[in-house]
Amino acid sequence: MKTRIALALVFGLFLPLLAEQAIGADDNWRNLSPREKDRVQRNYQRWQSLPPQDKEHLREEWSRYQRLPREQQDRLKQRYNDQRRDRRED
């Protein structure tokens, strides 16, 4: 009886923590828009078929991008989105 109660207490305490953790892990994904999710999926598929040197190059570009100042990152992102929008409109 005592064992059962102890088990119930342990599960009762840890279940919310585990649920919170599981929900938190998917937060990043859930916060993406459907278009962004689609982009991530396509890019991941493409990434898998890239040759190793291209993967390496992209990793380096990613590291470099992360080291840029925040405002420059935003500016580049904005420019890229503008160009994409222009291409879609053409």
Next chain:
Amino acid sequence: MKHAMPLDNACKNFEEDMVLYYYGENSGAERRRVEQHLSSCVSCQGFVADLNRVLRPMAEQQKMPQTFWDNYYRETVAKLAEQSERKYWWRTWLTPVRGWMVPAFGTLAGTVLVVGLLFGKGDLSSFVERPSRKVPQEIIADSNQLEFFRTMDMLESLDKLEQQDGTKSELQNTHSSRVRLYKGVA
């Protein structure tokens, strides 16, 4: 005050035998020997009479009425229950919510917890929408990797974007040239 009177003294040699005689536990020969002594010894007669006076009421079973035994049973059960309650003192907290209320309360608490967690995130619908099977969980769980795949298109044209932006530093130019050279060799 008859009961408070001390026992008469028996003869030292017969004292133990007298007790056995009283309970009828002597052997035949022994019994005869004691009876023979008793017929001539007043002290020992007094001793046996006193034994009879003191021990008989103690051995007698008092006849108790049925109500006594009913009460006795009820009190015993109540005391056992009380003892058990004392062992699980925390159960007294649950006394008002016994029976069907316990699972009902558990279900309600679980529902409130889940809904609270979901609404706390501000997006209930997205919880139902599970990540695609095409993207592994380790990427979805890692915000850095997720951001990498989100911006991968842009990273491929980062050089060009920087040139257009006109803010590319000398160091960055050197780095990109190195990468281009590397790609050319590869």
